[in-house]
Amino acid sequence: MTLKGEGKGPLPPLLAQYVELRERYPDYLVLFQVGDFYETFGEDAERLARAINITLTHKTSKDFVTPMAGIPVRSADSYLEKLLAQNICVAIADQLESPADADGLVRRDVTQLITPGTVTDDKLLRPDATYLAAVATGEGYGLALLDLSTGEFRGTQLYSKAALFDELRRYRPAELLLAPELHAQESFREGCCERFSVMVTRGRFDESEAQGALAGHFGALPTGLDTAALLRAAGAVLSYARHTQRGKLPQVTRFVRYDPSAYMQLGETALATLEVFRTAHAALGEGGRTLLSILDATRTAPGRRLLQAWLRHPLLDRELIEARLGAVEAFVQDGVLRREVRKALFKMHDLERLASKLVTERANARDLCALARSLALVPELRRLLGARGERALAALGERLRVPEGVCERVGAALVDDPPLKITEGGLIRSGFDRELDGLRARAEDARAWIAALEAEERAATGIPTLKIGFNGVFGYYLEVTRPYLERVPPSYRAVQTLKDRQRYVRDDLREREREILRFEAAAKGREYEVFGLLRGELAAAADAVRDLGAALAELDVYSALAEVAAEGRFCRPTFSEGALEIRAGRHPVVERFHPFIPNDLTMSPSERLLILTGPNMSGKSTYLRQSALIALLAQIGSFVPAERAVLPLFERIYTRIGASDDIAGGRSTFMVEMSELATILQNATPKSLVLLDEIGRGTSTFDGLALAWAAAEYLEARTGAYVLFATHYFELTALEGRLASARNLHVAAKEEAGGLTFYHQVLPGPASKAYGLEVAKLAGVPAKVLARARALLEGLEATRNDQAKGVVDALLAVDVSRLSPLEALQLLYELQDRARGLAPQPT
Template identity: 35%
Template sequence: MPQKTKHTPMMEQYLAIKAQYPDAFLFYRLGDFYELFYEDAINASQLLEVTLTSRNRNADDPIPMCGVPYHAARGYIDVLIEKGYKVAICEQVEDPKTAKGMVKREVVQLVTPGTAIETKNMDAKSNNYLSALVVANDHEFNLSYVDLSTGELKATCLTSKEDLINELSSIQTKEVVFENLDEELLQEELKNKLGVMISTQTTMVENAEFSYLTSEIEEEKTVAVLKLLLSYLSVTQKRSLSHIQKAESYIPTHFLKMDHYSKHNLELTSSIRNGQKKGTLLWLLDETKTAMGGRLLKQWIDRPLIQEAKIKSRQLIVENLMNHFFERTDLNEALTRVYDLERLAGRVAFGNVNGRDLIQLKTSLQQVPQLIDIIAIINDGEWDDLLIALDPVTEVVELIEHAIDEEAPLAIKDGGVIKDGYHEKLDQYRDAMRNGKKWIAQLEAQEREKTGIKTLKIGYNRVFGYYIEVTKSNLASLPEGTYERKQTLANAERFITPDLKEKETLILEAEEKSVALEYELFTAVRETVKQYIERLQKLAKTVATIDVLQSFSTISEKYHYIKPVMKQGTHEINLLEGRHPVVEKVLGQQRYVPNSVVMNEQTDILLITGPNMSGKSTYMRQLALTVIMAQMGCFVPAETAELPIFDQIFTRIGAADDLISGQSTFMVEMMEANQALRHATDRSLILFDEIGRGTATYDGMALAEAIIEYIHQHVHAKTLFSTHYHELTVLEESLQGLENIHVGAVEEDGEVVFLHKMMAGPADKSYGIHVAKLAGLPEDLLIRAAAILEKLEKQEPVVIDVEQAPKMAIKTSVEQEPRLDILEEEQGQLSLFDSLNPNESEVIKALQTINLLSMTPLEAINTLSELQGKLK
């Protein structure tokens, strides 16, 4: 920070304002530039790649300085916001002409990652949420969030930190506001895991508008967190928040629950490989025509329904649209002409709407009568609520039609925005300007004829106004006494005449008054439109809903999906010839091999065996995505689909380290498994792919078997469990609710062909070496692997050169639990030991004869314990 030295009044003002915003870049307005000083200048010059200079460069301690033009500042601010910084915009708040001393300046807005309403890289089909959090205790987290660009305001109460992280991850919030910094551990965890900015708001703002926005919320703690959020908005934005919608409170358990692990594993909205939209369920389903529809679709994917009636209501509308192809085509054409009503309403409220925005608003509203007509034709009763909500807001259409020019420029202070005929006085000013310019054109022609100077011309600039320009070679032709010299150029002279001066006054006065009046009229139009924001927002929600439902019908027809039968309370899955919707889109319908998932009331677990790359994971994801689509109200990829309504989906698919938390793949795997085992119910769906593979063989096998038994005996959720532990397939004999299935494969002449088809029963082998061959491993390596495999399958002891190997001894300890993962290795090394007593020899013989791979983990532990006892 700057040293305590004497500063100019301007720098004193800057430092006083900067002290109020220590964690933000201060954009301090000086003339046509925003200037930054000290650390702000040094850091911004690097981040924005602008030149770093200095103020008072000849002084002993010059002040670092950089600046950006005010008319291009938005682009620079966007860069800083997208990099996770805050920007305080400081403007002159009084007229320099009337100011005494320093012009007064204030911060007029604090832009943060959570309050940005439009940046260069902001996706029109994504929300930008700002959240606030009040922590009551370890089991109560009151959360609220708002999208400042659309006005959406919601709140909920979460009962665990895991639920909080899931919710913040789901909405992809950019910034979380706390009352203070007391929750340091939680704040650090949110920053590290979710990459959010942490902000504080220590004082609550009292505002009658807040009471209105929270009027439908009964819970006091929910009202408190909403007021924290709204206070932060009020303090940072310093402008009208009239477009913020009434707060909605919701309970996460009223929707299909999926933690952030499951959403990530299933690639619902972002790809595991590159984080992009392509290759996700959102990518498949998004045939929306509007930005509002795109945002709503994303919300529906994050929160599928669990109420049978609501699901069926959506299904019926999708079916209705599929049965009316031509009307749906007309509907889609009308929707393509609807702009982002939610964000247009937000810009109206914020006061940064321009003429073109209002034309877009009018164009959007003009499509509503057509939407009403189309839906009225196809309505069979399911459309009634949506039809009623389609409000054309004709008052706004008529106002904009009469007031705003179709070719309005982007700038609203330079004229050309208001239509001719809208205001009598404005028309008079415009007539004066047009006639005055016509008179000037006539004067130019008259002066050329009178003087005989064909190159004489009349021009205009902001400094000298109107002038007559004559080249120096023609000066002798000018009549004496009529022309008054105004400016001398290198090759010409500029003059003024009494008549031209008189007209100039009239024209410039008309232009100045015209522009001022036009801005005044535009502001009045904007304020009138602001009165209809609530109706516009309700209309936007309705149009978005229609858009998502037509997207479902378009996708369902395009890919031949069918309407699933959803049954609340049933525990059966009957999905015949189902397909993975995203993989099918990538491969094409002709190449994709469909598979069925059939589980009756008694069957809780399908144990899936088969080789890598054969399609086990695809099969599991296929069921989960089908369930999600069905509970969103969309049709699904199958020949027949009869499904229960699930309350939760848990997945453990794929392997990935959590580097930020310092957790290994196996730890992440166990944490995800723990979430399912602790929170799943008999109405949940669990997908476990290769549980236990991240640790030693017997550890992993023991855990896998115990997990299967626990689900079977305690949870009773519908579970797909894939494994390479073929030993687990014997569980079908002891667990009535478990069935074996496997992925078919055909082996011919040493080559394997995966059929990608699920079949009853366990797999006969894993085909791991065949997969390695497909991956292109060296032929010598594959031959050696095959030989080793053959020996292992025959349980032949491993031969070790005693002369070369070091002497080893078996060490056991009462306190140390036996290590099953090294039993096989030790069994092959027993030939190394000599000079053993009779008990030790007996143990060795026993270890050489037992078949560990045929034992369950528990049997192996008991056998080892018995042998260990003999050695004592």
């Protein structure tokens, strides 16, 4: 690295040391400790100043001037958070010795590497899982995910880019490592950055290196790494994490291979459309109105993370779903139990992350006290669950096992409210360690001697105002006010003169002070040593603590889903082999913020294509989405917002709702719509729930209508999927008489004197009209525009009716038996030209 600046000659030693560290970590912003500040120089200083909006200054020496910017060490966390939010990786270069002890330049070295995906500091971590992900190719894509804060390490093999993007959308990693073959593809790399707001990094993906790293870490190559792509991805993510953590990953104890096809598939589009984790308007500050936000009544961070995991992967196994529902129902029925359990969980700390901090030696004294307090709550939770007798709760209660001796050991060793720093003393109780007690006693004896000295010297000198004080400059001193200065003994040595008093020291006082300092320093060192031994001893319980944390997270989710169900009047769903019946269903998010009209939905294998018509703003899209959300909730094991819900188990939910483009990818709104439609037509099965809204609106009326008509026919005839099809093409309502499983529904609305009234009620049959002009009026379109539109509409409808009547009249007037083949063909061409604009006929 060449340091940006002006001047001639060699760099000053401090800047040379900075440059040397900067060259070792070229991909990081190096924060270089100089006393109470972390400094940066040259281009890094300009980058830091821009990123966190601080003043840029200059480092000036005899021969060199360079830009400089810094942040206070004591408030570094707040600035680090801003840097990570901008995907800036940071290397912390700390002073390794006191300037007073240094022989020349203070030794400095990088002590921490901090990247968005490898954060472990509590002050920088969010409660949600923070994933570091890696992707490699080879017979598809290998995806590996690692959360360093808990040690969760998992991966899967995927066979299409769409499936990969679906998983990345579910997990939303904070940092993504790409194999060289993918990193070299600018469109893929930039697409990941923009699509998932993720920092993309180049990693080490050599297959033999990956195998060695994994086998070396686990003792043997984990099972499940049976493809080259997944092996490379898992090895890359592990190696990168070990690099940033200085080679230590004791919290990562196993690798889990998972299969997305074992769960309900929620594609990238469906997750976005249904607003499961993020709203379409999250950038406008409305990120809280999501399905997750409505369900998240959890009391602990592990509970919230588990709820997110359940929403990422709804179940397909009916037995597992029913087991979850049974636990939720027990809490719904017993409000007292639910309240008491939730009260205890609220006091519970994040045991999953505490377990990781134990084995990585990052736990401080407060963490150990938090662990002990949390474990002390568990017996009461077991008692509460055991008193109910339900099998689901009893089984969960059996998993709430407290590691033996942890609470007692922490209680005996640590004071009730220990300080944050573990190097400054004040951590260990008296009586826990004999050596520490001895050091403290000797320091206390010296203090007692000093305390007694004041009374003794007053008596010996006859100075009634004499007192002993202490400050950081002179240490202990004897202080005498001015009227008694003539009585001061010769053995007192003056060290400070004030306006009305004099301060002195004595050799024996200095000796006692040195004793106190020596014994206090030794005591602090011993406390740190004792704490380290205690922490190391408790690390053996880390796996048990982690397992307990997982069980408590499950308990938290059950009680949270029950709380939501009880407050929202949700019902327990049941499952069928094909029938779908939702009585008085509601949208779980919309009903929280607006008055809501419940609606019914009935479908079956013989009635599985519903054509929904009605005006804009009447609630068609809401009706579609609430049906999918009810199915999704049921399959995570949650009660659902309805009076009654009987559902088949869906393997996948597809959505094509709303208008969006992909300008960066060169795709128009219509192209995006057709791509999503193509995916649905190619992949939907009888176990799919398909939501379609306004297919074909991005092109001409006739092209769009033809596409919508053909798509509906194909879905009904070829896929067997359950389809909810909202449309403004009234011509599609003719499908009810043409396709066996098609049925018309409409959302009620009525034009009254005061304007258009929406009833938001879904009723059988087609809508009477589109009410497009009425909705435009409600939106504030100028009256002159509306009047002109109405006149044009009347003319278009009259022309179309005349055309249709003319075609029919011409056809009826012909005596077909007298036409030659050539005349019949000519007549057919003429009628076809006149029929342009009429509804397409099914093939």
